[in-house]
Amino acid sequence: SYVLTQPPSVSVAPGQTATIPCGGDNIGSKSVHWYQQRPGQAPVMVIYFDTDRPSGIPERLSASNSGNTATLTISRVEAGDEADYFCQVWDSTKMHVVFGGGTKLTVL
Amino acid sequence: EVHLVESGGGLVQPGGTLRLSCAGSGFTFSSNAMTWVRQAPGKGLEWVSALSGSGNTTYYADSVRGRFTISRDNSKNTLYLQMNGLRAEDTAIYYCAKDLANVVVNGFDHWGQGTPVTVSS
Numbered sequence: 060s061y062v063l064t065q066p067p068s069v070s071v072a073p074g075q076t077a078t079i080p081c082g083g084d085n086i087g088s089k090s091v092h093w094y095q096q097r098p099g100q101a102p103v104m105v106i107y108f109d110t111d112r113p114s115g116i117p118e119r120l121s122a123s124n125s126g127n128t129a130t131l132t133i134s135r136v137e138a139g140d141e142a143d144y145f146c147q148v149w150d151s152t153k154m155h156v157v158f159g160g161g162t163k164l165t166v167l
Numbered sequence: 168e169v170h171l172v173e174s175g176g177g178l179v180q181p182g183g184t185l186r187l188s189c190a191g192s193g194f195t196f197s198s199n200a201m202t203w204v205r206q207a208p209g210k211g212l213e214w215v216s217a218l219s220g221s222g223n224t225t226y227y228a229d230s231v232r233g234r235f236t237i238s239r240d241n242s243k244n245t246l247y248l249q250m251n252g253l254r255a256e257d258t259a260i261y262y263c264a265k266d267l268a269n270v271v272v273n274g275f276d277h278w279g280q281g282t283p284v285t286v287s288s
Contacts, residue, residue: 092274094212101262101278102204102212108267113276145212149272154226156202156214156272 061150063159070165071136079131079162081146089148091129093122096161097142105144106131133164141166169193169277171263176282183253183286189246189263189279197221197241200266202275203248205259205284215261216248220269231257253286260284 064082071077081091093106105116109124119134133140146159175187189201202217216237217226225237236249246263260283264275 090273094275096212101280102264102275103278104274104276107274107276143211147212147274155228156204156217156226158204158212158214161211 060153060155061148061157063146063148063157065144065146065159065162067160068163068165070167071133072167073136073138075136077133077136077140077164079133079144079164081129081131081159082127083129083148083157084127086127086129086148087125089124091122091124092147093131094145094147095142096145102145136164136166138166140164169265171265171277171279173261173263173279173282176261176284178285178287179253180288181254181286185250185253185284187248187250187261187263187282187284189248191244191246191265194265196239196244198269200269200272201239201246202264202266202272203237203246204262204264204275204278205257206262206281207256207259210259213259217266217272218246224270226272250284253284255286258284258286 090108094102095105096102106122122131143161145161170192172190203215218237222239234252238247260281262281263279265277267273
């Protein structure tokens with residue numbers, strides 16, 4: 060089955076840039092969606108179809124998808140960005156939704 | 168504004184049954200596929216099942232296939248998850264989520280707050 064691999068944790072100082080990778084076999088050929096989940100809250104979509112931002116999501120959040128890695132980038136990181144981030148794709152071979160294991164972003 | 172409200176969770180013994188509901192509002196319910204995602208305590212997100220806008224096409228994770236049934240009543244703007252043969256490993260918060268599109272599963276642009284399910288004797 061299709062597997063998405065994320066690092067368990069990423070740490071960054073306020074004002075710096077955080078990059079969260081999501082690895083998968085030829086993931087560049089799939090549409091990737093990203094979610095932010097703050098402690099005790101439901102997930103929120105922050106990126107859809109590789110690079111698009113839903114309304115209300117700041118431009119500081121951006122993403123790319125190519126080859127075997129999709130990447131979520133958070134510029135000018137703020138304390139409020141501290142959360143878990145999950146990538147997600149649709150595996151059309153198995154007709155399954157696949158989530159990455161999630162990355163905990165810590166703002167130092 | 169889109170709202171999704173889950174209900175029906177609770178404590179159930181192994182082998183028992185529960186039916187979760189998810190009431191949607193603020194959008195044309197039949198125009199979007201819907202999905203259930205669960206999250207075990209301290210763990211990541213696990214997809215459970217998805218259903219097209221019409222209700223004609225269903226998808227299930229291998230871990231629940233044959234035990235869970237997803238359905239919807241578009242006249243009531245409600246999504247359901249019938250869970251039979253519950254196991255301890257089904258213990259999780261269950262979220263319903265609205266898909267970006269009607270048929271093929273895409274991403275999920277709105278989520279409910281979740282309903283907890285605990286399977287324990």
